[in-house]
Amino acid sequence: MAQAAYDEETEARTEGKKLDWRKRMSDHIAYALMVYTALQIFVTVDAMQSPGTSIAPYIALAILVALVIPACKTYESCWMKMSDEQAADPSYEPRYRKSVIGLWVVAIGLPFLLAGLFKALYALN
Secondary structure (H helix, E strand, O other): OHHHHHHHHHHHHHOOOOOOHHHHHHHHHHHHHHHHHHHHHHHHHHHHOOOOOOOHHHHHHHHHHHHHHHHHHHHHHHHHOOOHHHHOOHHHHHHHHHHHHHHHHHHHHHHHHHHHHHHHHHHHO
């Protein structure tokens, strides 16, 4: 994933497109939010299905998805505060790559972590 992002940045520079870390981070956040939501729904709902389940876990699931949106907005705002000069500065690449990797680790890992938590809670009952 990180190598693909790096290749995309290199290609953008060689094709004469203006580099904009803000736009690229915004795109990653949008895609990561969609992936997180889909995984959260399919993985966690599967983990929550057991005999005698109430509606409470589903409400908790909706709250967890809703809480991620402001968190992503906050994460994105750090990048949106950049000036046009900073957004086009190639020296921000290491910071960008680190942020993208962290974003995707959370977007993919959190639903599985929560599913494991739900399974562990159901195993205790």
